[in-house]
Amino acid sequence: xxxxxxxxxxxxxxxxxxxxxxxxxxxxxxxxxxxxxxxxxxxxxxxxxxxxxxxxxxxxxxxxxxxxxxxxxxxxxxxxxxxxxxxxxxxxxxxxxxxxxxxxxxxxxxxxxxxxxxxxxxxxxxxxxxxxxxxxxxxxxxxxxxxxxxxxxxxxxxxxxxxxxxxxxxxxxxxxxxxxxxxxxxxxxxxxxxxxxxxxxxxxxxxxxxxxxxxxxxxxxxxxxxxxxxxxxxxxxxxxxxxxxxxxxxxxxxxxxxxxxxxxxxxxxxxxxxxxxxxxxxxxxxxxxxxxxxxxxxxxxxxxxxxxxxxxxxxxxxxxxxxxxxxxxxxxxxxxxxxxxxxxxxxxxxxxxxxxxxxxxxxxxxxxxxxxxxxxxxxxxxxxxxxxxxxxxxxxxxxxxxxxxxxxxxxxxxxxxxxxxxxxxxxxxxxxxxxxxxxxxxxxxxxxxxxxxxxxxxxxxxxxxxxxxxxxxxxxxxxxxxxxxxxxxxxxxxxxxxxxxxxxxxxxxxxxxxxxxxxxxxxxxxxxxxxxxxxxxx
Numbered sequence: 001x002x003x004x005x006x007x008x009x010x011x012x013x014x015x016x017x018x019x020x021x022x023x024x025x026x027x028x029x030x031x032x033x034x035x036x037x038x039x040x041x042x043x044x045x046x047x048x049x050x051x052x053x054x055x056x057x058x059x060x061x062x063x064x065x066x067x068x069x070x071x072x073x074x075x076x077x078x079x080x081x082x083x084x085x086x087x088x089x090x091x092x093x094x095x096x097x098x099x100x101x102x103x104x105x106x107x108x109x110x111x112x113x114x115x116x117x118x119x120x121x122x123x124x125x126x127x128x129x130x131x132x133x134x135x136x137x138x139x140x141x142x143x144x145x146x147x148x149x150x151x152x153x154x155x156x157x158x159x160x161x162x163x164x165x166x167x168x169x170x171x172x173x174x175x176x177x178x179x180x181x182x183x184x185x186x187x188x189x190x191x192x193x194x195x196x197x198x199x200x201x202x203x204x205x206x207x208x209x210x211x212x213x214x215x216x217x218x219x220x221x222x223x224x225x226x227x228x229x230x231x232x233x234x235x236x237x238x239x240x241x242x243x244x245x246x247x248x249x250x251x252x253x254x255x256x257x258x259x260x261x262x263x264x265x266x267x268x269x270x271x272x273x274x275x276x277x278x279x280x281x282x283x284x285x286x287x288x289x290x291x292x293x294x295x296x297x298x299x300x301x302x303x304x305x306x307x308x309x310x311x312x313x314x315x316x317x318x319x320x321x322x323x324x325x326x327x328x329x330x331x332x333x334x335x336x337x338x339x340x341x342x343x344x345x346x347x348x349x350x351x352x353x354x355x356x357x358x359x360x361x362x363x364x365x366x367x368x369x370x371x372x373x374x375x376x377x378x379x380x381x382x383x384x385x386x387x388x389x390x391x392x393x394x395x396x397x398x399x400x401x402x403x404x405x406x407x408x409x410x411x412x413x414x415x416x417x418x419x420x421x422x423x424x425x426x427x428x429x430x431x432x433x434x435x436x437x438x439x440x441x442x443x444x445x446x447x448x449x450x451x452x453x454x455x456x457x458x459x460x461x462x463x464x465x466x467x468x469x470x471x472x473x474x475x476x477x478x479x480x481x482x483x484x485x486x487x488x489x490x491x492x493x494x495x496x497x498x499x500x501x502x503x504x505x506x507x508x509x510x511x512x513x514x515x516x517x518x519x520x521x522x523x524x525x526x527x528x529x530x531x532x533x534x535x536x537x538x
Contacts, residue, residue, distance in 0.1 A: 034459040035518070041455065042531035046117065046515070047139045049089065049463075049523030053151045055106035059125050059133040063149045064090055064523025066125035066133075072466070079475025089478045090121040092137065092523055093485050094340075094406065095515045096168045096177060098194065099492035105140070105150045105196050113142020117515060117525065118152070118194070119486060120165020120179050123479075127161065134162040136179065136192055136200065139525065152198035156190065162200060163187065166213045166228075167340070172496045173221040173255040180212040182228050187211050188320065189225070189250075191258060206261045206313050207250050208323030214340035217499060219349045220386075221255025224248070226338045226354050229324055234284035240359050240366040242284045243293070243334035246327040247341070247354060247379070249307055253314075261313025264323060266332035267379065269305045269391050271295065276331040277303075288366055296335075297371045297396055299445035305379070305389045308332065336371050339405045339420075343501030344440065346412040352379040353394065353415060353440065355404035360421055362399050362428035373397035374404050376417060376438055395438050395452065399429055406516075408489045412504045413441050416455065418484040418516065423468070426481050433458045433484045435516070456516075456528075458484050464521030479520045486517040486525070 037043060049064020050071055061067035069084040077085035096118045103112050117139040124133040135154040140147055154162050167180035176191040179200070188204030189212060207225065214226030224247070231244030252262035269277045277292045287293070295301055310326040328334075341354030358374030359366060366372030376395040382388040395417075397404060403421035410416050419433040426432050435456035442449050460468065460481055468480035490500060491511040497503075505512050514528040 034461075036457040036459075037528070037531075038453065038455045040531060041528055043526040043528050045524050046141060046527050047092075047149055047525045049092075049521075051145065051149050053137070053149055054147050055151050057135070057151060057154050059127060060090065060135050060151060060154060062087075062090075063137060063139075064092060066090060068125040072463070073470070073476070084475075084477070086476065086478060088125040089123060089520065089523060090135065091123040091479070091519050092119045092517050092525060093122040093166050093519070094168045095119050095486040095488040095517065095525065096170050097488060097490040097492045097513060097515060098170060098494050099511070100194060100494060103194070103196065105147065107147060110143070110147050112140045112147065112150075115141040115492065116194075117141060118168060118177055119517070119525070120168050122164055122166050122519070124164055131161055132164055134164045134181070136162065136165065136177075136198055138196075150196065152196060153192060153200045156200040156202055158202075160202070162190070165190075167215045169215045169217060169500070170494060171217045171221075171223075171258075172494055172499050173217070174258050175256075175494075176258075178215045178217070178223065180215045180225070182211040182213045184211050184229065185209055185322070189215065189223070201259065203258050204320045205318040206252075206258070206264070206311075207248075208264055208311060208321050208326070210248075210323035211245065214338070214354065216342055216352070216501070218343065219499065219502070221252060223250040223252070223258075224341060224352060225250060226341045227324065228337050228339045228357070230337060231334075232284055234288060236285045237288045237365040239361045239363040240288045240370075240372055241336065242287045243279065243336050243371075244324075245335050245337050246324065246332045247335070247338060248323065248327070261318065263309050263313070264311040264326075265307040265309050265387075266327040266330055267305055267389070267391070268308045268331055269296070269303050269333040271303075274304070277333045278331050279328045279334045281328075289370055293366070293370045296391075297369060297375060297393055299393055299396065299443075302380075302390045302392045305333070305391045307387045307389070335377075336366075336374060338377075340407050342407055342409055342415075344412065344415075345409055345501055345504040347501075349501055350381045350383065352381070353377065353407065354379070355407055355417060357404055357420065358397055358402050360403045360425045362425060368396060368398050373399060373402035376404060376407070376415070376440075378440070394440055395444050400431075401434070401436060401452065403433070405483075406485050406487045408487045409501075409505060410437065410489055410507055410514075413439055415440050416487050416489065417452070418456070418487050420483050420485065423471070423480045432460060432481060435484055435487065456484065458482050458518065461518070461521040461524075467520065482521045483519040484516060485519045486515065488515045489513075
């Protein structure tokens with residue numbers, strides 16, 4: 001059946017960006033167990049890890065679990081190399097919300113509705129050849145539990161297993177989902193259709209192999225890619241890591257057909273002497289504590305930058321290549337694990353914000369000044385020259401607020417930023433992950449500027465508690481503490497006019513919805529809704 005791309009009724013009113021009133025929330029309280037949201041918000045599960053796929057494959061059986069073991073390890077169970085006593089958790093990641101008509105699924109005669117949430121899975125079981133099996137799922141928000149989650153694909157059009165998938169976004173020009181994998185030499189970018197079964201195509205011959213995580217599309221159809229590749233520590237900076245990740249832009253020859261190739265570019269930031277801030281493989285300690293790193297993480301600095309082409313498909317054969325290596329050779333500027341980015345609504349795609357995770361270690365020798373705790377950055381595009389820009393720090397992390405990962409604009413000034421601090425940092429600071437509202441117009445260098453509001457305080461659910469207890473036991477494989485991921489604000493409009501970054505969101509009104517996933521543990525995806533009675537714990 002042909003799929004019709006629906007434009008929401010709110011689109012007409014919002015096609016020309018308008019200023020939105022900031023949402024005022026009191027900060028959520030930190031609790032040791034369960035989630036707490038700021039007063040006025042609640043969360044409702046839309047899919048749980050234990051939900052059976054309506055069309056399980058040989059390897060994937062549930063929304064958040066594989067088929068290689070029981071969902072909960074039996075008491076006294078002893079794992080071995082050839083025997084798993086718990087199923088591999090698939091860890092659903094970045095969410096993409098779309099309103100579609102005419103969609104079908106594996107069950108004939110079932111009305112799947114029109115509201116859908118797509119996501120790739122960051123983890124997966126290994127097959128007989130030791131290959132990790134990824135998957136693309138669709139949450140059918142209008143369907144009953146038996147048809148709530150559909151496995152859209154676990155192989156590409158050539159029959160190759162899908163990689164482990166981190167990022168996703170909708171490309172309204174090419175009318176495909178964009179899927180990214182941060183598996184380094186096995187990572188890259190894939191496209192996927194939204195009809196069932198999804199047809200998935202690897203386009204890494206043009207985008208390169210890299211630890212890609214964040215992906216967004218601008219109004220010209222270019223793909224902005226954010227890489228999450230960890231660096232090495234030095235002899236004097238064992239807890240701090242060398243910047244080793246880049247921000248890329250893929251400019252397609254034809255924005256309606258990405259398979260025709262294009263140019264891959266890397267962001268190059270210049271120092272005070274107009275020289276590129278670069279990666280130096282022979283001086284790791286010097287890179288980590290370099291004056292230029294401090295310059296990047298100093299408020300008020302607006303550094304000149306430009307986009308440098310590192311690969312043009314017209315000049316090279318269509319085969320996969322190492323994008324990270326080419327970025328270094330071309331003098332690209334490395335960051336400390338940038339993970340996701342998004343265009344600020346109402347800026348005509350001239351402002352792009354991205355997170356840098358940092359070292360996720362309270363003992364980082366880089367500290368606050370040299371980016372040890374990451375931050376939120378802005379790329380401001382030149383209005384006259386698309387290859388020139390500036391880069392500036394918007395918010396600098398510290399031990400309390402760090403590990404910044406997914407982000408999504410709540411309106412034209414407020415940016416939702418969530419943490420992925422990791423188990424080690426959770427223990428070091430005695431606190432789990434949180435989600436914050438960063439005001440991108442605020443001057444956080446001033447002591448009088450209020451700290452970002454915590455809109456979500458994540459606890460540890462019962463399954464995460466079990467996994468954490470088993471983390472040090474030989475043979476147990478699943479991650480421990482819960483992580484906040486997939487934060488996503490959208491009205492689901494799949495047309496070009498609905499491209500994320502065009503209309504100013506009006507959350508909870510006019511079809512705008514907010515989703516996130518509590519990864520690990522029970523792997524539950526939630527919708528955040530208004531709750532006038534106060535904060536809810538789920």
